[in-house]
Amino acid sequence: MNLAARDIRHHLGRFLLTAVGLGLLLGVVLSMIGIYRGLVADALGLVRSPGADLWVVETGTRGPFAEGSRIPGDTRESIARLAGVTEAGSMSFQAFEATHGERKLRLQVVGYEPGRLGGPPEIASGRGVSRERFEIVADEKTGLRLGERLPMGTDVFTVVGTTRGAVSSGGDPVVWMSLKDSQTLQFRLAPAPARREAERGAAATATPDTINAVVARVSPNVSAESVAEAAERWKHLSAMTQEQQETILTRSVVEKARQQIGLFTTVLLTVSTVIIALIIYTMTMDKVREIATLKLIGAPDGRIVGLIVQQALALGLIGFSVGASLIVSVKDHFPRRVVMLPEDAAGLALVVIVVCLVASGLGVRLALRVDPATALGG
Amino acid sequence: MTETSPAALVECRGLAKHYGEGDTRVDALKAVDLDLRPGEVVGLVGPSGSGKTTLLNLVGCIVEPSAGVLRLDGETVWDGRWLRPDLRSLRLEKIGFIFQFHNLLPFLDVTENVALVLDMAGASKEDAAARAQELLDYLEVGHRRKAKPSSLSGGEAQRVAIARALANRPRIILADEPTAALDGERAGIVMDLLRKVAVEQSATVVVVTHDEKIWDRFDRIFTLRDGRLVGSDGARR
């Protein structure tokens, strides 16, 4: 005869209410983890989109995401000639604020050479950017639809394709355009002195034919590291593998957020532990007389401990299920991506179980100390 | 009672209990000697506060004595300290307790309240349910077997508590005012049942009572006053 289940059924309303309350709390913990995972996914999404093995950037920088990087437009040709490189493409990255109808649209503009490495990884509708000018592929998150026109800088662009879920590490939707268009856009936006200088043809770094990075693929039987080494023989270039690039990004862009969210999650879990402990303790307090009676009629300690621990676990697991289903059902309505990984959910479930066991310790201690004679009073 | 009385089931030697110390000390029970044999039904009477419940709790190993020796079924259980580490299994095996405030578990229904002690003693689910049903029917509360204790009348609750106390066929049955909430006829049924159990299980039944209607049902009556046994009346029957 399971006493825990019977007692829960006896106070079902109260128990469920408590479990739902706990569920909301655990839902917040889960969403924190999900937001962090979303942050990482977003940050890595852009860096993974070209499907490159190698990133070539300006020497001494960790660009183009963590730091600014400017390299000459002809770098791609030099890189493409390196042994082992099968494909290469020039890329530019810039943040841009466009006006779409009434609203301001913060965009991550990615310039690439149509037909070469660096374009959108997957087109959800429409097609990719052709060699024509003033075409863009926009992410669905921009709210732009196929065929829609968007003024940027002095030109008006037409949406020829859309993607799904491509955002920058800052959460801004990505817009792809041809490298030429992006260079024009960048040049028109450059600060006036730089532009004047550029127009005079003075500083090479500010001419419109600069790019931010060259991405390359290497053949499977060549290591990306060795190609990177070869690329770095040019003194003005720095090269890193895809893996290094991802590490830089997670370190520089995501690390702070990870610490912040990690700390917050820890605080929430601590609060949950205290709350679960208090709930279990009060639930035990309410049952002191019944526990004393159980002892009087000869129930062994195991039976009494089981009653408390099973209720604690039931509370935690029902709360966890409530929280998890809540987050799964609302996660797509968050302004930024929330990623629920099964292993994160399983991990939290495990933590909840441990927390419940720890938290029921207080209640168990109380129950074991109950004097059976307390059941005898009126 | 037979002349060659078998070994006592309950033996108290100088059994005493006081609560508190110094100014707040209450001598609830002062050096009681008592021998109870299998098969007898005895009454324990006395004014309120005279120590009846205290004596019952000492015999039931619910409250620790302050002095004396307690022997149950030939086993010394208290002699300056508990000699048996697991008092609960002792209670489960040997003692059926009918509490003054029946103490049914509110989250179990009537049948479950009775079946629980059988379950704890290792009975199968079916056996426990059958035995519970049998007892409840006998005590005329079988029709309330699915009810929660909170919906029972005082008399019904008391009878369920009696069924629970008898479920494991204990040899020592301690009842604190078991008939207080029952009418005369039902009180008679309960006393008949306790008598039957005493005979069939060669058990000892101790009944604390104020109820003069049932005094003629006892083999012996012990009277407590201010924590002392002041007389035992063995000539009732």
Ligand SMILES: Nc1ncnc2c1ncn2[C@@H]1O[C@H](COP(=O)(O)OP(=O)(O)OP(=O)(O)O)[C@@H](O)[C@H]1O
């Ligand atoms: N836990 C306790 N702490 C202190 N004093 C107690 C305690 N239990 C009982 N007493 C005292 O011991 C004395 C005997 O109490 P007991 O409950 O045995 O009386 P009783 O004969 O059962 O009375 P009643 O007929 O009212 O049930 C009383 O003076 C009571 O106040």
Ligand SMILES: [Mg+2]
């Ligand atoms: Mg009493």
